[in-house]
Amino acid sequence: MPETSDLFIFWAVVAARFLIPLTIPSYPLPGIILSLVLDMVDQTLFQEFTNLPLVDYQEYDKALDIYYLAITYLSTLRNWSNFFAFEAGRFLFYYRLIGVAIFEITHLRLLLLIFSNVFEYFFIFYELVRLKWDPKVLTKDRLITATAFIWVFAKLPQEYWIHIAQMDTTDWIRANPSNVIVLIAWAALLIFLGWWLLRDLPPMRPGLIIAASYKHFPFYSLHARNIRDNYTSQRFFDDFLHYELIEKIVLVSLLSTIFAQILPEVRASSFQVAIGLSILIIINTELSQWFARRGTHWKSIIQEFIVMSVVNFGIVLAYDFLITRFDGSINLLDASFFILLLTLNVTLYDRYRRWQIWSQAEMDVFADQNKQIKAAD
Structure with a gap:
């Protein structure tokens, strides 16, 4: 039988993973970042502070991932003024949703690589641009290029690392601290690609638009x-x-x-x-x-x-x-x-x-x- 403290930590984390995504429609970028961070650290929390068996963690994690991605997608109906970006996001969301549904039935890990979760980073890219620009500056060509960059340079390596190689980044760094250089280089590459995509946008507007910009009727x-x-x-x-x-x-x-x-x-x-x-x-x-x-x-x-x-x-x-x-x-x-x-x-x-x-x-x-x-x- 699990200890009471273990169950308390487990249900506290589960409750947070259900409740935090509900902030995404009103505060898209903070909401998705908090949901993403919690998704990244929940397994570590369970390993460090509980004795719970994590045999079924993969199924639990993917289900809650899809839950907050569904809230994220629904928020684009409310908030996104760039219609091509919305259409692209909708395709990426359902592409991932179908892949995870098939994975939950077959448990074939390769599906999580093939049906990569590009939608999540695409959403973050759009909301980062919205902080300082009108999203209409994102042309079709720019959005397609951004999607390709995210797919190839961000999500494919990440999905392979997590689901095919089944590597834990924390353990990997503990085994060889110099491996952090590889992560820094990868992050630098992503930052450079982001800068290249946005290099010729109009001047930034003053301030940051953090709350959702939607038309109230x-x-x-x-x-x-x-x-x-x-x-x-x-x-x-x-x-x-x-x-x-x-x-x-x-x-x-x-x-x-x-x-x-x-x-x-x-x-x-x-x-x-x-x-x-x-x-x-x-x-x-x-x-x-x-x-x-x-x-x-x-x-x-x-x-x-x-x-x-x-x-x-x-x-x-x-x-x-x-x-x-x-x-x-x-x-x-x-x-x-x-x-x-x-x-x-x-x-x-x-x-x-x-x-x-x-x-x-x-x-x-x-x-x-x-x-x-x-x-x-």
């Missing part, structure tokens, strides 16, 4: 209200055919597949979990449309999360009541975890996707106005 704005009502008045089956619902199902299904591999009491297959959560997502979408048609618009994301969590728990409890009549059962503890995971991601996706649509609509209006002004001149 107050409900009392007439134009924002028209855009909002036009979006939310779509019928459910129209929305069903749009990629938003499909993307939510893919996102939550892949996340649930990954977490189903590390939760000890999950009896359902990954496919069964994905089907069950997909049905819940469809119900949630219909409920959201119903609320919107009745004029209910959430003023707080926390309020929306709590209400939808209660609704989803009610659905699961009703299902559990019915299935026991046919000698079936579900694990309510595991079901509760999946409900919270689903509700969090769907709530963030729905809210941030709406903001992205409204932001693009506003930009289109301003572009049309500028064209009309130029034509008049």
Whole structure:
């Protein structure tokens, strides 16, 4: 039996890995850096301060990595004004997500090298630029070049080191302190490549933009209200055919597949979990449309999360009541975890996707106005 102190440290680290990423939408760079640092040191914390066996650490680590990467991706819906950067980030995120889902099923380490986590460093690169420049200075060519540099010079060596060679950097340096020179040289190369990418950008603006720069759409704005009502008045089956619902199902299904591999009491297959959560997502979408048609618009994301969590728990409890009549059962503890995971991601996706649509609509209006002004001149 693990000691009480060991369990306290374990759950404190797990709680931190779940809570810290929630700062990313509001404070992207500090949030992702803290999440990344905690990801790097948690194994060392367990080794130094607990006697816990770390046999399943790889699965646990990859699942929590994907959790904070999902929050990171959802924050780009809310915050990123460079649409090509958003599209590139979305591809890189789902590329990694698919690779980790397959890895959790097959445990083939080579997959973590092939499906390298380029999205994380791509996100950091974008947010570093946003500190001092308008992200629109990142052209398609510059973003593609940055992605290639990150993939080849940063992530491939790192993924090989961690997952194929299975080397621990701390132990490697302890064995030969001069190895730190190699790390310094590698870091210097990455800094030089970053400087080369940004060498001809416009002059930097004063100060640092640390908090997220997103367009807030107050409900009392007439134009924002028209855009909002036009979006939310779509019928459910129209929305069903749009990629938003499909993307939510893919996102939550892949996340649930990954977490189903590390939760000890999950009896359902990954496919069964994905089907069950997909049905819940469809119900949630219909409920959201119903609320919107009745004029209910959430003023707080926390309020929306709590209400939808209660609704989803009610659905699961009703299902559990019915299935026991046919000698079936579900694990309510595991079901509760999946409900919270689903509700969090769907709530963030729905809210941030709406903001992205409204932001693009506003930009289109301003572009049309500028064209009309130029034509008049």
